[in-house]
Amino acid sequence: MTKRYGATLAVDGLSFDVRPGQVTGFLGPNGSGKSTTMRMVMGLDRPDGGSVTVDGRRYHDLPWPLREVGGLLESKAVHPGRSAYNHLWALAQTNDIPSSRVDDLLELVGLRAVARKRAGKFSLGMTQRLGIAAALLGDPGVLLFDEPINGLDPEGILWVRNLLKRLAAEGRAVFVSSHLMSEMALTADHLVVIGRGKLIADQPVADFVGQSSGASVRVRTPTPEPLTAAMTGAGARVQVEPDGAMVVNGLGAPAIGDLAAGLGITLHELAPKAASLEEAFMELTHESVEFRAEEGTAADATEVRH
Amino acid sequence: MVAVTPSLRTLPPGRYRFSGTLRSEWTKIRSVRSTAWCILATVVLGIGIGILATTSEASNWRHAGFVDKALFDPTSISLTGLLFGQLAMGVLGGLTMSAEYGSGSIRATLAAVPRRPVVLAAKAVVFGVVALVVTEAVSFASFFVGQAILSGSTPTATLSQPDVLRAVIGGGLFLTLLGLVALGLATVIRHTAGTITTFVGILLILPLVDSAFPAKIGHPIGRYLPATIGAAMTSTTSQGAHDSFLPAFPFWHGFVIMCLYALGALVIGGALMVRRDP
Numbered sequence: 001m002t003k004r005y006g007a008t009l010a011v012d013g014l015s016f017d018v019r020p021g022q023v024t025g026f027l028g029p030n031g032s033g034k035s036t037t038m039r040m041v042m043g044l045d046r047p048d049g050g051s052v053t054v055d056g057r058r059y060h061d062l063p064w065p066l067r068e069v070g071g072l073l074e075s076k077a078v079h080p081g082r083s084a085y086n087h088l089w090a091l092a093q094t095n096d097i098p099s100s101r102v103d104d105l106l107e108l109v110g111l112r113a114v115a116r117k118r119a120g121k122f123s124l125g126m127t128q129r130l131g132i133a134a135a136l137l138g139d140p141g142v143l144l145f146d147e148p149i150n151g152l153d154p155e156g157i158l159w160v161r162n163l164l165k166r167l168a169a170e171g172r173a174v175f176v177s178s179h180l181m182s183e184m185a186l187t188a189d190h191l192v193v194i195g196r197g198k199l200i201a202d203q204p205v206a207d208f209v210g211q212s213s214g215a216s217v218r219v220r221t222p223t224p225e226p227l228t229a230a231m232t233g234a235g236a237r238v239q240v241e242p243d244g245a246m247v248v249n250g251l252g253a254p255a256i257g258d259l260a261a262g263l264g265i266t267l268h269e270l271a272p273k274a275a276s277l278e279e280a281f282m283e284l285t286h287e288s289v290e291f292r293a294e295e296g297t298a299a300d301a302t303e304v305r306h
Numbered sequence: 307m308v309a310v311t312p313s314l315r316t317l318p319p320g321r322y323r324f325s326g327t328l329r330s331e332w333t334k335i336r337s338v339r340s341t342a343w344c345i346l347a348t349v350v351l352g353i354g355i356g357i358l359a360t361t362s363e364a365s366n367w368r369h370a371g372f373v374d375k376a377l378f379d380p381t382s383i384s385l386t387g388l389l390f391g392q393l394a395m396g397v398l399g400g401l402t403m404s405a406e407y408g409s410g411s412i413r414a415t416l417a418a419v420p421r422r423p424v425v426l427a428a429k430a431v432v433f434g435v436v437a438l439v440v441t442e443a444v445s446f447a448s449f450f451v452g453q454a455i456l457s458g459s460t461p462t463a464t465l466s467q468p469d470v471l472r473a474v475i476g477g478g479l480f481l482t483l484l485g486l487v488a489l490g491l492a493t494v495i496r497h498t499a500g501t502i503t504t505f506v507g508i509l510l511i512l513p514l515v516d517s518a519f520p521a522k523i524g525h526p527i528g529r530y531l532p533a534t535i536g537a538a539m540t541s542t543t544s545q546g547a548h549d550s551f552l553p554a555f556p557f558w559h560g561f562v563i564m565c566l567y568a569l570g571a572l573v574i575g576g577a578l579m580v581r582r583d584p
Contacts, residue, residue, distance in 0.1 A: 042417050068317070077410040
């Protein structure tokens, strides 16, 4: 599917499936089209080309939208003067959902004590919990969460992580966007990665990390010169760290061990290091970041914060 | 194409209906304070300014001229406050829609009810019923309070006199239709401040524009203005308020024109709602 805003192509020929029983992480840099894609699934934004279907039907044609798809698209989708209870109750009434379900969900997300308070007084975390309750109102089989852990404290993040896993374990299709790779590494089973509105990857998390060239081996030896020559000869790239250790790309730990043994070289360290999801992501999306800061300035600051 | 599969449970037969959306909109309108404030403002302005106008009329009657006495319409003067209450009803009608866009809750609403004209229709029905009940009550209260103040000083009206009941009911109808115009405007503009500014402009600025036309052209748009129609609908003569000598449409013509304004604003708003991403 495709979505344009004026001359900007926000989502460009994107195509993927979200399957039940697993958490599908939706990754991409800021401005890559994640939220737009989610709004198109919910029938809020109209694609300029292609189609979005839920269980084979367009969102617009679902007989009971809230009972089939639940969405947390943005936390601030609540009238500030309306209580949490009335917000959920008004939504529930449209799809013939009983008020007992509203009470149950306020309990589940931990807002029961403030159910009658005006939502405008809620913290970001409480608003986020209210949005999650709204998504779960109709007990839907398909769930979309756009940045669900934004504004949550560590306890809240753990709660969301477990909730997403539990919802998937119940057989639901759970689709979660995030710009936090570390979070996706802990939560998602499958990854869809986009950059500038284009699909970059659609595969299990383990494959995504494994195929990255970021995987390396840390080697330390009292006689580096002959080993370096041998490894370079075998096609590896070798970098020397400030502490004297070598970081080897393009050659596995067993092969390095064999080389050293053949040359009679003593190794003090031989440590394989898998690429993190973060590195794999940075590598893949490097080309497609829309708003990139100068290398080593704001980009680093962002990473430190997370 | 993006495909998401599947549903977990068996769903109830049928599909979501208009009645559920109506109940939802009723929950929404009664669960925010702005509704109560707008209703209170309509009551206070409507009845309060009616009291001021009739009190002043009663005390000035002895000094009034022959022409003023001949044109005096006790019904119209007692309903003067309604033309101020219309601002509060317009704000309520506008907020019914613009608050959803302002807060972002429109996305939650349209996710629950993807057929957008259904949402607009439900809002129009719920606001229309609330507004009609409030404004008719205010109109009748203003009439009775006003006649009580006038009695003993000036001629008074009773509901059994020709066209008096029509004018009192007309006051509520006019305010309700004007509120629906504001609801339609809000659906087009999607912004509270912009909606209220436009609404006030139509009510207060357009009459000034009309009066600025040179005398030999006359007042080409005057009788199509809501303010003129409202004055005529709340009087027992087609002349409008006692001090207005603008030509005005008779009651039923004015009523139909107001209905067309409300319908037009809602239809344009509904068409744009379908076309635009919220």
